[in-house]
Every structure is written in structure tokens, then in C-alpha cells.
Amino acid sequence: MIEPAPAAWDNPAEDRGHTKAELTRRRILDAAAKVFRVRGFVGSRLTDIAAEANLQAGSLYYHFASREALVEEVMWAGQLRTEEQVRQQLAALGPEATPMQRLRTAVEAHLLAVLSSTDANSASIKMIGQVPPDIRERLLVGQRAYGDLWRGMLTDARDAGDLRDDVDLSIVRMAIMGALNWSVEWYHADKGNPEKIAADMAVVMLDGLRRRPDGS
Amino acid sequence: MIEPAPAAWDNPAEDRGHTKAELTRRRILDAAAKVFRVRGFVGSRLTDIAAEANLQAGSLYYHFASREALVEEVMWAGQLRTEEQVRQQLAALGPEATPMQRLRTAVEAHLLAVLSSTDANSASIKMIGQVPPDIRERLLVGQRAYGDLWRGMLTDARDAGDLRDDVDLSIVRMAIMGALNWSVEWYHADKGNPEKIAADMAVVMLDGLRRRPDGS
DNA sequence: GTCTATACGAGGATAGAC
DNA sequence: GTCTATCCTCGTATAGAC
Structure with a gap:
């Protein structure tokens, strides 16, 4: 593979794509995610986002074509990251995991991605x-x-x-996503730790709320 | 009880509070709920709402102090109506109903109120x-x-x-509300009939997704 | 009560200096 | 690349006629 000139090692700021512009761009994306997460799309002004990124509002336009282009990129980042985190946890289970183990892992991983990962993860859900x-x-x-x-x-x-065969699986899927995604509307750091919440949600969805004689 | 003058029967348009102004006010509230439900709070302009109510935007201010006052009244109406519909279904069960029967009824009634009642019901959830x-x-x-x-x-x-006693009931409550309320983000009339969706949701929440040997 | 017309502010977007 | 300054559009809200 041919290295494009000029050689990266002559310009440390540019190696691995970390040019000044690229760093600023990411800082803006992080700032935007943070503001969007709290105020939503319509409630977020470019001046808020710029201030969070230590910039003037006009400067955002060097990096993004419009406010809408900015929000779309934040949301893509968030939803792709959530998906990636779930897939990683599933991959870590290994091929011998049972379907129910995989479901439980996915439920927990999705909720943890939403509650404990970047602002973009939850912002993408909140603003859809x-x-x-x-x-x-x-x-x-x-x-x-x-x-x-x-x-x-x-x-x-x-x-x-x-699985029981008397329920529509597409409805089940929406019920699960709803229970998990709705957390962006009510979760705050003082509501308990995300791992416990994730575990309880998985139990309710998969095993149900009803007590079983066998304790399963 | 003393009847306030002038007597209502002399002026049919005014009996039971159905003055012209009151009727227009309700027409505006219905129009606003319809627009808010589709476009959300920030996406809804007063001109859209006025057009839906066959009025000019400026005329809204005869009936409401501001756009925010309007949205707040729509949301109050929606959430109170949802609550009322759930309470009515519970009351219809009678006092001898078991706690599990009451839970199942409440799950189904809440979802039906959101999916099949007025626009205000779903708008209040979508815009919170x-x-x-x-x-x-x-x-x-x-x-x-x-x-x-x-x-x-x-x-x-x-x-x-x-109920099983190894889960936090406040988390369970939020999981149920999430599964039900998230339906405003995905439900369209062609997704199946609300009664079937409500029944499946209740099954998943209360009995769980897992198949049971006893078929319960 | 509802209309038309308009004042007003806010915020997205652009231009040009540095 | 980022700044300052400004344009311009849009939508809320108000004023006054009818």
C-alpha cells in the first residue's frame, strides 16, 4: 500500500486523521449531542451548541452545511453506536449461546448503550x-x-x-424497544444503577412479572 | 339551586356551556391536538392549527393567551382522558377482580386510550x-x-x-409505561388492530415471552 | 368573534476580515 | 479555521377595522 504524501510522521497533528479540523468537528458533534439530548431538536439553538463547543455560531458552518446536517450526523452516530455495542456483546457470548441467552444479552446491552454510553445514543432515540x-x-x-x-x-x-407462540413477534419487538427506549424520558442518574435496571427489564420481558411456583 | 339569569332555554346556543365561543374553543383544541400529534410541539405552527380549525392565526388569541397555553391545555386534556379511561375500565371490573386481572385490564385500557382515543391522548405522550x-x-x-x-x-x-419479588416495581412500572407509550412512535392504522396489540403487550409484560411447560 | 395587517424578536445562514 | 457583523426568513403576538 502506497503512503500518500506528505508522510504522516512529519505532521503529528495529522496522523490517523486527527487534523485540527477533524478534532474541532468531533468536538462540535459531542457538544451537539449533549445539547440535543437535553433540549431536543427544536429546543436546541446553534448558539447553545457553539457555546458548548467553545465556538461562535457562525463557525459551525465551516464544518457542517446546516443545522439539519448536524443533527442527522449526531443521530447516525448514536444509533450506529448503539447497534454496534449490542452486536459486540452478542459476539462476546460466543456461538454456543442459546437464543434466550442472546435475547437477554441484547436487552441488557441496548439499555446500557442508551443509558450509559454517549449523549448521541440517547439523543438519537429522543429525537426520532x-x-x-x-x-x-x-x-x-x-x-x-x-x-x-x-x-x-x-x-x-x-x-x-x-417462546410462547400465541403472540405476534413484531409486537413483542416493539414492546421491548419501547420499554428500553422510553428510559430516555425518565432516567436520571439517581434512579438506580443501569445494570440493575437492565437486569430487571430483561426479567420482566422474558420471564414476565407473574410469580412462578417453580421460581423460574 | 338558583338558575342564573338569563334563563338558558331562551338561548339554545348557550345552554350547557355551548356558546359560540365555547364551540370554537373546542374546535381549536381538537385541531391543535391533531396537528401536535403529527408534528410535535416545535414542528407545529399556529398557522397550521388555525387552518385546521378554519380560522386565521390571529384569531386564536381571542381564545388562548399563547401557543404554550394552548399546548398545555391539549396535554392536560389528553393525559386526564387517558387516566379516566383506565379508571373506568378498572371500575367496570368490579371489586372482586384479582390484582392480576386489574393489571391486565389497565395495560390494555392504557394502550387502547393511546392508540384509539382522541389525538390529544397520544399528543400528550409524544410531546412530554x-x-x-x-x-x-x-x-x-x-x-x-x-x-x-x-x-x-x-x-x-x-x-x-x-408477583415475583426479585424486581424493582418502580422499574417494572416504567417498563410497562414505556412499552405502551412508545407505540406513539411506531403505530399506524395498518399495523394491526389495537385490541390484539393490547392483548399481546399484556401477555408479554405479565406472563413473559418464555414458553411455559404448563402453557400458562 | 374573526378578520387583515403589521410589529417584533429569534435564530439560521452568509460575507468578509483576520 | 474562526471571528464579527449582518441579512433574511419565519412565526408569535398585537392592533384595530369590521
């Missing part, structure tokens, strides 16, 4: 109902592979005979 | 994360009695020995 239709549409298309992952886990579990 | 902090705070205070209803049903069920 607030952004302009064209952006929303592109993001939903981008979620299809993630939706397929969940559909696959659920049908695998049913094929293995682990 | 979008309105200014002072409005949001008042609405959340107004939800406390409803939250208490759910807390009471859950603790009653646990006290009756029907």
Missing part, C-alpha cells in the same frame, strides 16, 4: 419523533439491519421452542 | 419531552395520581403473592 421527515426516513432505513437482528433473535428463539 | 420545563413540570405533577394508581396495583399484586 422530532426531526424533519426526510431525515427521519433515512434514519429508519438505517435501522433496518438492527431491526433484522432483533427479528432474527426472536424467530430463532421461537424456532428453538423457547 | 418537547415542551418547556415549566409546562412539563406541571404535567408531571398532574400525573402523580395516575402513577400512584399503577404503584398501588403493582404493590397489591405483590402483596397478594402474585
Whole structure:
């Protein structure tokens, strides 16, 4: 592979893509995610975001074409990161994991990604109902592979005979996503630790709230 | 009780509070709920709402002090109506219903209220994360009695020995509300009939997704 | 009560200096 | 690359006629 000139080692600030512009760009994205997460899309002004990134509002336009381009990039980053974190946890389970183990892991990983990862993760969920239709549409298309992952886990579990067969799995999937995603509306740091919440949610979804004589 | 003059029967348009102004006011509230439900708080302009109500934007100010006053009244109406519909279904069960029957009924009634009742019901849920902090705070205070209803049903069920005792009931409550409320983000009329969705959600929450040997 | 017309502020976006 | 200054659009809200 041919190294493009000038050689990276002559300019430390530019190696691995960390040019000044690139660093500022990321700082803006982080700042935007933080502001969007708290105030939502319409409630967030460019001056708020710029202030959070230690910039003037006009300077944002060197890095992003518009406020909408900025929000879309934040949301892509957030939803891709959530998906990636869930896939990583599933991969860590290894191929011998049962379908139910995979479901439990996915439930917990998704909630932890939303509650404890970057601001972009939760911002992308909070704003999905607030952004302009064209952006929303592109993001939903981008979620299809993630939706397929969940559909696959659920049908695998049913094929293995682990799931009751009197419920519609697409409704089940939306119920699970709702229980997990709605956490952006109520969770604050003092509501308990995310791992405990994730574990309880997984129990309720998979095993149900009802007490069982066998304690299962 | 003394009838205030002038007597209502002399002026049919005014009896039972149906003055012209009152009718227009309600038409505006309905129009606003419809627009808010689709576009959210920030995405809804007064001109959109006025057009939906067959009025000019300026005319809204005869009936409401501000856009915020309008959205707050829509949301109050929506959340009170949802609460009322749930309480009615619970009351219809009669006093001999078991705690689990009451929980199942409440889950189904809440979802049906959100999916099939007025636009205000779903708009109030969709916008809770979008309105200014002072409005949001008042609405959340107004939800406390409803939250208490759910807390009471859950603790009653646990006290009756029907619920597993290894999960935090406040987390369970938020999981249930999330699964139900998130439906405003994905439900469209072609997604199946609300009664079936409500029944499946209740099954998943209460009995769990896992197949049981006894088929319960 | 509802209209038309308009004042007003806010915030996104652009231009040009540095 | 980032700044300051400014333009321009849009939407809330108000004033006054009818």
C-alpha cells in the first residue's frame, strides 16, 4: 500500500486523521449531542451548541452545511453506536449461546448503550419523533439491519421452542424497544444503577412479572 | 339551586356551556391536538392549527393567551382522558377482580386510550419531552395520581403473592409505561388492530415471552 | 368573534476580515 | 479555521377595522 504524501510522521497533528479540523468537528458533534439530548431538536439553538463547543455560531458552518446536517450526523452516530455495542456483546457470548441467552444479552446491552454510553445514543432515540421527515426516513432505513437482528433473535428463539407462540413477534419487538427506549424520558442518574435496571427489564420481558411456583 | 339569569332555554346556543365561543374553543383544541400529534410541539405552527380549525392565526388569541397555553391545555386534556379511561375500565371490573386481572385490564385500557382515543391522548405522550420545563413540570405533577394508581396495583399484586419479588416495581412500572407509550412512535392504522396489540403487550409484560411447560 | 395587517424578536445562514 | 457583523426568513403576538 502506497503512503500518500506528505508522510504522516512529519505532521503529528495529522496522523490517523486527527487534523485540527477533524478534532474541532468531533468536538462540535459531542457538544451537539449533549445539547440535543437535553433540549431536543427544536429546543436546541446553534448558539447553545457553539457555546458548548467553545465556538461562535457562525463557525459551525465551516464544518457542517446546516443545522439539519448536524443533527442527522449526531443521530447516525448514536444509533450506529448503539447497534454496534449490542452486536459486540452478542459476539462476546460466543456461538454456543442459546437464543434466550442472546435475547437477554441484547436487552441488557441496548439499555446500557442508551443509558450509559454517549449523549448521541440517547439523543438519537429522543429525537426520532422530532426531526424533519426526510431525515427521519433515512434514519429508519438505517435501522433496518438492527431491526433484522432483533427479528432474527426472536424467530430463532421461537424456532428453538423457547417462546410462547400465541403472540405476534413484531409486537413483542416493539414492546421491548419501547420499554428500553422510553428510559430516555425518565432516567436520571439517581434512579438506580443501569445494570440493575437492565437486569430487571430483561426479567420482566422474558420471564414476565407473574410469580412462578417453580421460581423460574 | 338558583338558575342564573338569563334563563338558558331562551338561548339554545348557550345552554350547557355551548356558546359560540365555547364551540370554537373546542374546535381549536381538537385541531391543535391533531396537528401536535403529527408534528410535535416545535414542528407545529399556529398557522397550521388555525387552518385546521378554519380560522386565521390571529384569531386564536381571542381564545388562548399563547401557543404554550394552548399546548398545555391539549396535554392536560389528553393525559386526564387517558387516566379516566383506565379508571373506568378498572371500575367496570368490579371489586372482586384479582390484582392480576386489574393489571391486565389497565395495560390494555392504557394502550387502547393511546392508540384509539382522541389525538390529544397520544399528543400528550409524544410531546412530554418537547415542551418547556415549566409546562412539563406541571404535567408531571398532574400525573402523580395516575402513577400512584399503577404503584398501588403493582404493590397489591405483590402483596397478594402474585408477583415475583426479585424486581424493582418502580422499574417494572416504567417498563410497562414505556412499552405502551412508545407505540406513539411506531403505530399506524395498518399495523394491526389495537385490541390484539393490547392483548399481546399484556401477555408479554405479565406472563413473559418464555414458553411455559404448563402453557400458562 | 374573526378578520387583515403589521410589529417584533429569534435564530439560521452568509460575507468578509483576520 | 474562526471571528464579527449582518441579512433574511419565519412565526408569535398585537392592533384595530369590521
